[in-house]
Amino acid sequence: NVPDNSTGLPIVLWPTTGYAYPVLIGGLYPDQKPEWEMNLHGYTLELAFPIPIANQVLKRIRALFDESEAQGFPMTSSYRSGINLKFGKAFPDLLSQVTLTDEADWSKGVMMFDFPSYRPNNGVRYNEPFYHNLAKTLISEFPCRPHWTKNSREVLQLTKDHSKIDAGHLARFEAVRKEFDPNRIFKSIVGEMFGM
Helix, strand or coil: CCECCCCCCECCCCCCCCCCCCCCCCCCCCCCCCHHHHCCCEEEEEEEEEHHHHHHHHHHHHHHHHHHHHCCCCCCCCCCCCCEEEEECCCCCCCCCCCCCCCCCCCCCEEEEEEEEECCCCCCCCCHHHHHHHHHHHHHHCCCEECCCCCCHHHHHHHHHCCCCCHHHHHHHHHHHHHHCCCCCCCCHHHHHCCC
């Protein structure tokens, strides 16, 4: 369900390639339905990095794309929105992607690398090992924070294992949770993974 930019006709050959262009926000092409109404599904890797290392992170991502292509697997992003780079201002809250902490210089803001990918019905993406290697490499080599609700359990476990989540912030969040939910009625997989 990806149309050619110049003709508007569906692109039916693999791999799907498109054009790089800046957008304020993603949207539908004219006369098209959203993905979920067409039974399309995907995974998303979204990690936030401090602005001072953003260029270093992007160069590392480019190197991983080039390595994949050299192995015969050119990297593509065939999901409708493509790869998104978003930027945010740091502020002192508990668990957001832009929380100020001592582990790195987040004070200049963050770059969020948002990489959605198409998930076929069998659950195995084109060049599946690449996605796991990308997440593992970025999490192990750079200070970063996961998006709490977009990432897979595997990515959240990697961030936990690499101590990317500030233990002090988790403890403060748990104290707030105890105050407002002493009977532990509300739960989430993310909270349970991080011991809350």
